[in-house]
Amino acid sequence: MPEGDTVFLTAARLRRALAGKVLTRSDFRVPKYATLDLRGQPVESVGSYGKHLFVRTPELSIHTHLKMEGVYRVFTPGQRWTKPGFTARLVLATADAEAVGFSLGLVEVLPRAAEHTAVDHLGPDLLGPNWDAGEAVRRLSEHPDQPIGLALLDQRNLAGIGNIYRSEICFLRRVHPATPVGRVDDLPALVDEAQRVLDRAAHQPPWRALAYGRQRRPCRRCGTNMVVHLLGDDPALARADRGIYFCPRCQPEPIS
Secondary structure, eight states: OOOHHHHHHHHHHHHHHHTTSBOSEEEEOSGGGTTOOOTTOBOOEEEEETTEEEEEOSSEEEEEEOTTTOEEEEEOTTOOOSSOGGGEEEEEEOSSOEEEEESOSEEEEEEGGGGGGGTTTSOOBTTSTTOOHHHHHHHHHTOTTSBHHHHTTOTTTSBSOOHHHHHHHHHHTTOOTTSBGGGOTTHHHHHHHHHHHHHHHHHSOOOOOSSTTOBTSBOTTTOOBBEEEOOOOOGGGTTTOSOEEEOTTTSOOOOO
């Protein structure tokens, strides 16, 4: 699933294509909004919150989520699409650009005043202008027995981290991913590390993986072979039950 940096960069790309321009075409390829026509509406802004994207007209907010396979592509008018047309779920066009959302996991249209309902359940946005590290620490601390490797994936704690960056953050802080939140030595420092990692990935791409995807390859610090483990066995956490990469020497397993 695309993570916060990817969504942030996608918003920037859509902003360049759409913001400050008037829509000449809108095509919502989802039944609920199939008859909605936004031709003539100006795009006031494009933004992101965690893994959520918003394209805003004066009265409406087009809310999309990439989920596992979603992606946006921007074309010039008349340019051939680089993905199959049947996978397109949203088309927004201006006089000089055509933004197409392929395989989007969610497409909905909200009144601008109700946009907040899409993200009210989320923790602070790691890449947002109102990032609140203290609130992220507070939310994480509410579940002291949860492994930090799962807690970082829970968007209700802090928004934007996925499977790649939870591995990177734990590696950088030398924390075993199974360590309970309440036993992390310096939780505020870990939260600050998370924001630093996402910010660098978003503003100085691409991120060079330190841990993710490096199983059986030497640790960049000590040379020990990296490993990958699954974390969690609760069916309710099935989306979080993905491999997390770490160094068994630099990130020793907590003693119970």
